[in-house]
Amino acid sequence: MxxxxxxxxxxxxxxxxxxxxxxxxxxxxxxxxxxxxxxxxxxxxxxxxxxxxxxxxxxxxxxxxxxAKYLETISFAIEPETQEEVDYYWNALIADSGEEGPCSWLKDKYGVSWQVAPEILPRLMSDPDPKKASAVMQAMMKMKKIIIKDIQAAYDNA
Missing domain, CATH: 3.30.720.100 (Signal recognition particle alu RNA binding heterodimer, srp9/1)
Incomplete structure (x- = not known):
């Protein structure tokens, strides 16, 4: 099949x-x-x-x-590698009446939900050191668009 x-x-x-x-x-x-x-x-x-x-x-x-009414219960996730890519996708998808959401989430102008979460984010959040993973999670929770250098700094300083 x-x-x-x-x-x-x-x-x-x-x-x-x-x-x-x-x-x-x-x-x-x-x-x-x-x-x-x-x-x-x-x-x-x-x-x-x-x-x-x-x-x-x-x-x-x-x-x-x-x-059509889209809900956050379904979304498309993008895992950019660089801040430049995060910025590009974030700005392009919220352009023309899209909406920013918390923790890498947004809705585009059609109401479709997206997550623009760089590949480093889940990698750092799954670190076996709970202090490091928690620091990354706490930093992410304060963001809308993910800033890679801030996520990395939270990890490095934990």
Whole structure:
């Protein structure tokens, strides 16, 4: 059996725009745009789905004609390696009415939740020395966007 998971993101009528947004942020690729055929509740030619690839993951944006409400219970995590990458993804995803959240979380302009948590964060938080791991956790809890040098300093000074 060859199974794969493809996340579907629901939109009232912004599927193609959202797909293009994610493709631009992640230097991805728009793979396919399908439209509603004649005889469906939506006007023929209206975008049904926009399938795209970002960071090696295929995703589909679907216009379903109703408002979509995203919750924090599902999010996409990005693990940048440098502060420059953290800053880039953070700023790009909160641009145009996105919202900052605590501890590396944010919502983009479509309401989709993301975690921009550099790869060093879980590595330092899982240190076998509980004082070091706790210091990193405490530093992170005070942040919105993660600042790698501050996380590293908390670890080094514990």
């Amino acid at each position: 060859k199974a794969k998971i493809t996340p579907f993101l629901l939109f009232k009528d912004e599927a193609e725009a959202a797909a293009n947004f994610y493709v631009s942020v992640f230097n991805g690729k728009l793979l396919k745009v399908d439209t509603y055929p004649e005889g469906t509740p939506m006007p023929a030619g209206t975008v049904l789905t926009a399938t795209f690839e970002i960071l090696g993951m295929t995703m589909t944006a679907l216009n379903w004609g109703m408002e």
